Amino acid sequence: MARHLITSALPYINGIKHLGNLVGSQLPADLYARYLRARGHEVMFICATDEHGTPAELAAAKTGEAVADYCKRMHAVQSELARGFGLSFDHYGRSSSPQNHALTQHFAGKLADNGLIREVEERQVYSIADGRFLPDRYIEGTCPNCGYDKARGDQCENCTKQLDPTDLIDPRSAISGSRDLEVRTTKHLYLRQSALKDEIAAWIDSKSDWPILTTSIARKWLNDGDGLQDRGITRDLDWGVPVKRGTEPWPGMEGKVFYVWFDAPIEYIAATAELADKLGEPDAFWRRWWRLDEGAEDVTYTQFMGKDNVPFHTLSFPATIIGSGEPWKMVDYIKSFNYLTYDGGQFSTSQGRGVFMDHALELLPADYWRWWLLSHAPESGDSEFTWENFQTSVNKDLADVLGNFVSRVTKFARSKFGETVPEGGDWGGRERALVADLAERLRAYEGFLDHREVRKAAAELRGIWVLGNEYLQAAAPWATFKTDPHAAAMQTRLGLNLIRLYAILSQPFVPFTSEAMLEAMQTGDRDWPADIGAALTILPPGHAFTVPEVLFAKITDEQRAEWEERFKGVRS
RNA sequence: GGGCCUGUAGCUCAACGGUCAGAGCAGGGCGCUCAUAACGCCUUGGUUGCAGGUUCGAAUCCUGCCGGGCCUACCA
Incomplete structure (x- = not known):
């Protein structure tokens, strides 16, 4: 531990x-x-x-x-x-x-x-009408370079030229539009990051296993231009942690x-x-x-x-x-x-473009979103959310592969043996092979999660779910039931135990569904499996279970079309 | 301008110097009928953005070009 x-x-x-x-x-x-x-x-x-x-x-x-x-x-x-x-x-x-x-x-x-703090006298733009200093980007004006009339004080969005607020022609407050601005002197504390540059660089260099995205951004800042710059750590605002030196x-x-x-x-x-x-x-x-x-x-x-x-x-x-x-x-x-993009563009909080957390939960249970987002996490590059991809992935992975597995096992079990785990029959080669396959995939799954490889872990988990369907197809308890009911009982018992196993393994991705699965199997035993074979015998013959409601309803084409329309514009 | 990331099958991605470049989805065929018309098996499909180079061997390394994205320090 x-x-x-x-x-x-x-x-x-x-x-x-x-x-x-x-x-x-x-x-x-x-x-x-x-x-x-x-x-x-x-x-x-x-x-x-x-x-x-x-x-x-x-x-x-x-x-x-x-x-x-x-x-x-x-x-x-x-x-x-x-x-x-x-x-x-x-x-x-x-x-x-x-x-x-x-x-x-x-x-x-x-x-x-x-000795790592120094005081710096700065000249900053003060808006008299707003009664506050304005950060560079809250000053608007005409770009001296290209003439764009909504350039910001830090940079012109039109010609990308970096600006100083005092460069702007006809500057005004982006908050109130007031032109009543003046430059005032103010004093601020700077953290002397430059004095710590070598120490930080050595520390970053020691992290050879970090994502390239992480270290390349750090190195860029460490080495760009004159190296790591000192940084202002105070502001002229009312809301924040008041500047004190310890308690003094x-x-x-x-x-x-x-x-x-x-x-x-x-x-x-x-x-x-x-x-x-x-x-x-x-x-x-x-x-x-x-x-x-x-x-x-x-x-x-x-x-x-x-x-x-x-x-x-x-x-x-x-x-x-x-x-x-x-x-x-x-x-x-x-x-x-990296970033998740929305249908070709950026998610935008200010423009209300894309799906927001509150709306997402109004449309569908959390596990749908958790699964799609994690299985498409932007690890190697930006990734894109489209409703079509979302619908396809969720319907296939969650409804067809996992949800339907639970459904077919529990419904078959109930119709042939009632709502208790059936007894009789012994494992054969097929069951032992399944255990071996599961063990191998579980090792891979654990390895990916240990290394925070999100997408790969999701793919591996899906593979684990698929093994259940493959087993059922090969074992065909609906067929063996006619010739060898004991074998069918054993196969069904294994299927029910697979549901419990899947609930445990899937919990990090789809915790709500995991809970529903455990509840249906009427068990509180959620120990991570150390031994797959043993884990698949936890639900003993005679143990009661219930058939859960459909775990994942499919997203229909009509829903998809409606949502696509609703979220493409401005947040309402 | 500078820097970083990225370009692999119709789509989303894997493979990060070494067996015929893999998987899911989509497409085609077959099977099954327990199940949310679900599941399983088989299968079509790629001159790995382009042009050079290094190497016995390159998707992978180097150079140049083209396309996409991000960052560039007072938004957080």
């Missing part, structure tokens, strides 16, 4: 996430967590909402709520959706928690003590907060502390996961994230931890994903 710490990138608080967000971090992380728990390991699976930053403030302003209220409400919404998708977090925290405030301030204090005030930094990307990863740790507090446990409860000097030496830590998150997890957060000089647990493996 090993100890596994697993974190999913934090979904931003600003609205309901789409399927692309889900498959890029939370869902594969959940798959891995469920698998490791099923194997008997001790797992701490952490996620949280990322609540700070300008977009949260603006989203709250739009609904007329105080930002704290907005975040509280949206956290509840996201939390409910996570439950709906079966995401088995041990804790779903909030980056705005008191625990995260304290820990973020602690890290900043340590970094300052170690930070002279000159009054009224400022830490940058959202500084406090967000720290929330992984703080969320674990939130859990301890919720359970009434002492600090040791969470520190044994995070402090090498307090019990975390034997922890394996895996992070899951979309590729846009990689720089922060390979560079900024490690810089924070290394720079603290304290023995915090660093990540052992970073699993990163």
